[in-house]
Amino acid sequence: MSTVTRFLLDKTSEPRLQAPAPAQDIVDTAFQCAARAPDHALLRPWRYLVIEGDARIALGELFARACPDGASEKEVEKAQKAPLRAPMIIVGIASPRTHPKVPDVEQLMSAAAGMSFLSLALTDAGYGAMWRTGGVAYHPIVHEGLGLQSGESVVGFLYTGTVVSEKPSVPRPDTRQFVATWSGPGCCEDW
Numbered sequence: 001m002s003t004v005t006r007f008l009l010d011k012t013s014e015p016r017l018q019a020p021a022p023a024q025d026i027v028d029t030a031f032q033c034a035a036r037a038p039d040h041a042l043l044r045p046w047r048y049l050v051i052e053g054d055a056r057i058a059l060g061e062l063f064a065r066a067c068p069d070g071a072s073e074k075e076v077e078k079a080q081k082a083p084l085r086a087p088m089i090i091v092g093i094a095s096p097r098t099h100p101k102v103p104d105v106e107q108l109m110s111a112a113a114g115m116s117f118l119s120l121a122l123t124d125a126g127y128g129a130m131w132r133t134g135g136v137a138y139h140p141i142v143h144e145g146l147g148l149q150s151g152e153s154v155v156g157f158l159y160t161g162t163v164v165s166e167k168p169s170v171p172r173p174d175t176r177q178f179v180a181t182w183s184g185p186g187c188c189e190d191w
């Protein structure tokens with residue numbers, strides 16, 4: 001088994017993170033990995049924002065403002081503090097381009113693949129990473145505050161930093177639960 005396959009089989013997302021954040025050269029390499037995402041017509045339909053230090057407090061204020069009417073004080077406080085769960089947050093943004101053969105959904109998938117590559121590269125460098133979204137990822141207040149342009153969307157917030165403690169292992173499904181051989185129409189109806 002190759003080391004890449006072994007790494008993929010073993011990788012986990014880590015929610016409990018602390019300083020230090022990944023060093024600049026590690027982050028640069030991780031972005032180069034993100035840019036290797038499958039990308040139909042090489043449209044580069046993605047961009048990223050790196051948020052560190054006090055900018056996390058500003059992000060938390062956006063999250064608090066994006067809480068639904070009727071949210072409790074506790075819920076608003078939780079949203080406000082959310083970005084402080086890691087020393088660095090990387091916002092993945094899908095930026096679809098107009099193209100006759102590449103629909104927006106393919107460009108969104110390319111951006112999501114890039115987020116995965118980014119997360120894997122940071123993990124391979126010895127840091128923890130956790131892809132998060134929640135309602136804030138889709139909220140216009142957050143979009144405006146992050147400077148999203150028309151047509152852009154947030155793919156996710158990648159929280160990254162040094163792992164405080166590894167989370168309990170996540171059970172992995174048996175591949176037979178989600179893989180079948182298709183041999184023609186009607187062959188997989190009982191699946």
Ligand SMILES: Cc1cc2nc3c(=O)[nH]c(=O)nc-3n(C[C@H](O)[C@H](O)[C@H](O)COP(=O)(O)O)c2cc1C
Binds near residue numbers: 011132155156
């Ligand atoms: C688009 C997307 C959004 C996610 N949002 C959240 C989230 O908001 N909160 C959360 O706990 N996990 C979220 N996850 C799941 C975690 O990133 C992670 O995949 C999950 O905890 C499984 O952990 P593992 O990578 O160790 O298998 C999201 C995953 C994806 C792909």
